[in-house]
Amino acid sequence: MTVQLANDGPVVMVDDNAGDLFFVQRCYMASKLENTWLPFTRGIDFLAHLSRVKVGEAPMPALVLLDLNMPGMTGLEVLQATRAEPEFAALPIFCVLTSSTDPRDRELAVGYGATGFRTKASNADEYIAFFDALTR
Amino acid sequence: MNAVLYGVFDTSGFPARWHCGNWSERLGWLHIVSDIMIFGAYMAIPIALGFFIQQRRDLPKPFPVVFWLFGAFIVCCGLTHAIEAIIFWEPIYRAAGVVKAATAAVSWTTLAFLVPAVPKALALRSPQHLERQVEQATAELRRERDAAAHLARIVESSQDAIISQGLDGRIRSWNPGAFRMFGYAPDEIVDQRSDRLVPGPRRTELAEALERARQGHVINALESDWLRKDGSAIAVSATIFSFSNERGELNGVAMIVRDITSRKREQDALQAKTAELQRSNEELEQFAYIASHDLQEPLRMVVNFMDLLKRGYAPNLDELANKYIEFAVDGAARMKQLIDALLTYSRVDGRGGSFGEVSLQDAYRGAMDDLRHLFGESGASIESDELPVVWADPRQMQQVFQNLLANAIKFRGEAVPHIRLECEEHAAHWELRVRDNGIGFEPRHAERIFQMFQRLHERSRYSGNGIGLAIAKRIIGRHGGRIWATGGVGKGATFHITLPKHALPQRDSTV
Numbered sequence: 126m127t128v129q130l131a132n133d134g135p136v137v138m139v140d141d142n143a144g145d146l147f148f149v150q151r152c153y154m155a156s157k158l159e160n161t162w163l164p165f166t167r168g169i170d171f172l173a174h175l176s177r178v179k180v181g182e183a184p185m186p187a188l189v190l191l192d193l194n195m196p197g198m199t200g201l202e203v204l205q206a207t208r209a210e211p212e213f214a215a216l217p218i219f220c221v222l223t224s225s226t227d228p229r230d231r232e233l234a235v236g237y238g239a240t241g242f243r244t245k246a247s248n249a250d251e252y253i254a255f256f257d258a259l260t261r
Numbered sequence: 262m263n264a265v266l267y268g269v270f271d272t273s274g275f276p277a278r279w280h281c282g283n284w285s286e287r288l289g290w291l292h293i294v295s296d297i298m299i300f301g302a303y304m305a306i307p308i309a310l311g312f313f314i315q316q317r318r319d320l321p322k323p324f325p326v327v328f329w330l331f332g333a334f335i336v337c338c339g340l341t342h343a344i345e346a347i348i349f350w351e352p353i354y355r356a357a358g359v360v361k362a363a364t365a366a367v368s369w370t371t372l373a374f375l376v377p378a379v380p381k382a383l384a385l386r387s388p389q390h391l392e393r394q395v396e397q398a399t400a401e402l403r404r405e406r407d408a409a410a411h412l413a414r415i416v417e418s419s420q421d422a423i424i425s426q427g428l429d430g431r432i433r434s435w436n437p438g439a440f441r442m443f444g445y446a447p448d449e450i451v452d453q454r455s456d457r458l459v460p461g462p463r464r465t466e467l468a469e470a471l472e473r474a475r476q477g478h479v480i481n482a483l484e485s486d487w488l489r490k491d492g493s494a495i496a497v498s499a500t501i502f503s504f505s506n507e508r509g510e511l512n513g514v515a516m517i518v519r520d521i522t523s524r525k526r527e528q529d530a531l532q533a534k535t536a537e538l539q540r541s542n543e544e545l546e547q548f549a550y551i552a553s554h555d556l557q558e559p560l561r562m563v564v565n566f567m568d569l570l571k572r573g574y575a576p577n578l579d580e581l582a583n584k585y586i587e588f589a590v591d592g593a594a595r596m597k598q599l600i601d602a603l604l605t606y607s608r609v610d611g612r613g614g615s616f617g618e619v620s621l622q623d624a625y626r627g628a629m630d631d632l633r634h635l636f637g638e639s640g641a642s643i644e645s646d647e648l649p650v651v652w653a654d655p656r657q658m659q660q661v662f663q664n665l666l667a668n669a670i671k672f673r674g675e676a677v678p679h680i681r682l683e684c685e686e687h688a689a690h691w692e693l694r695v696r697d698n699g700i701g702f703e704p705r706h707a708e709r710i711f712q713m714f715q716r717l718h719e720r721s722r723y724s725g726n727g728i729g730l731a732i733a734k735r736i737i738g739r740h741g742g743r744i745w746a747t748g749g750v751g752k753g754a755t756f757h758i759t760l761p762k763h764a765l766p767q768r769d770s771t772v
Contacts, residue, residue, distance in 0.1 A: 145561070145565075148565040151569055247594075248565075
């Protein structure tokens with residue numbers, strides 16, 4: 126799926142795992158994208174950020190990478206809450222799956238309005254290639 | 262009247278017989294005595310006949326009349342003889358003529374009645390005939406009594422309770438089996454209402470069953486909980502039916518009641534055990550799923566950061582350090598494979614697809630498509646029997662073929678791999694065999710090769726994670742079949758699969 130970044134807003138990643146966040150950030154840094162990197166470790170923090178976007182206190186994100194498997198608020202719940210707001214209907218949200226083998230999570234995420242999927246990759250090249258493909 | 266009598270007894274014109282012809286004294290008296298004796302006897306015979314008729318009032322229609330006429334005829338004959346004797350002194354030839362005429366009339370009348378009565382008389386059974394009939398009837402009765410005795414013996418020896426009741430719902434017969442089962446002696450329960458064998462809430466059920474039986478239905482194996490005399494519950498299976506008398510009138514209802522308490526108990530225990538097994542299986546699945554999911558996280562950290570380390574620092578590290586990184590990356594990659602395999606394995610049951618009619622031929626072709634590359638590369642050949650349609654999960658059937666065929670090629674020997682896929686029909690199942698000409702295995706390892714992560718060969722010679730057969734086994738198990746392997750070192754291996762034939766809804770009406 127080729128998606129091009131909509132604006133200059135930040136690239137957001139929501140993942141409870143600091144290691145994953147850091148790894149993807151390093152890959153992002155190595156890619157050609159130059160948007161701000163904005164990580165959240167909890168879904169609720171991300172939603173709080175979105176409410177600030179709504180009132181114009183923060184810029185609209187250009188892309189969201191959302192981990193599905195999170196404690197507390199799950200990725201699916203975050204996705205649902207985000208899509209419930211008309212302002213964020215067009216926001217590209219990629220769901221990140223722990224492994225690619227479970228078809229059910231995919232079906233559910235599509236139902237909730239996910240833009241696409243990423244499987245948590247084991248090497249940096251995959252992520253870099255993914256980010257590079259998003260350049261305008 | 263007097264003139265007529267006088268005319269009849271008028272003797273004028275005739276001499277007495279003594280004076281007519283030359284009668285010797287002796288001859289005359291011979292006639293006279295004989296005639297009088299005949300007269301006496303002929304008077305006595307009707308008396309005997311009359312007595313007989315009085316006694317045998319059961320004689321059928323024409324016979325009494327015939328007997329009376331015969332009596333009258335004999336009386337008339339007797340009178341003619343008496344007159345013959347009298348004529349020796351008084352020549353009453355006119356009276357003799359009248360009596361003879363009367364005798365003639367009565368005898369012809371008797372004959373007229375007798376002729377049509379003859380066939381009827383012939384139809385009357387002779388005493389021997391009657392005796393034979395009585396004997397036959399007696400033998401019949403004896404046979405019936407014997408048959409009844411046999412039936413009674415069967416009823417008495419039955420372990421089942423055999424109970425009959427009249428139309429009033431009161432028990433009429435109660436066999437020893439019923440005594441043993443319910444604890445009531447026959448004299449305690451006969452004439453009691455049968456619903457005392459059934460606890461209050463179940464009485465409607467019994468009443469309905471009895472009503473249906475009265476309407477001519479046979480209630481087969483009605484399973485229920487009834488009551489013993491001591492108030493304890495007893496699980497029963499009852500067959501209930503009505504019986505009629507020989508005129509076809511409804512006579513009563515019988516119940517054959519079987520104690521199924523122990524069977525029920527075993528069933529319950531089995532059900533509990535099955536439920537328990539299912540629960541623990543589900544828990545295990547859940548566990549394997551969660552474990553393999555959660556194991557991925559830390560593993561990914563190792564893999565990811567090893568990757569970053571290599572990318573950023575490989576040129577600055579010496580050969581040894583790079584080797585260490587290689588080993589760590591390799592180990593982590595293998596761990597990932599194992600976890601993926603575990604995940605796949607744990608999903609066979611819980612997350613398998615639904616069952617349907619599956620053409621094994623299609624599943625086999627699908628597997629062959631996926632293995633095209635492997636076949637081409639190894640030059641392997643395969644021949645296959647016609648494969649049947651079974652009730653299965655189509656994806657999993659293809660998976661089994663894929664695993665077994667890939668194995669057959671992977672573990673090839675010196676020769677070019679050749680595989681035979683055989684299929685044999687049995688009464689209740691299909692047997693499939695995947696036969697190869699590969700390296701085979703030691704028979705003592707026949708079980709081990711189906712265990713997870715068990716390998717008979719070092720990784721460097723035969724790649725793979727040792728899960729293909731374990732998954733095949735789990736899939737076949739899910740389908741109610743069996744899988745096993747036979748073979749020997751250097752003799753090739755044969756994998757046998759059975760799949761039950763039942764439960765093809767469109768093709769087979771038996772369940």
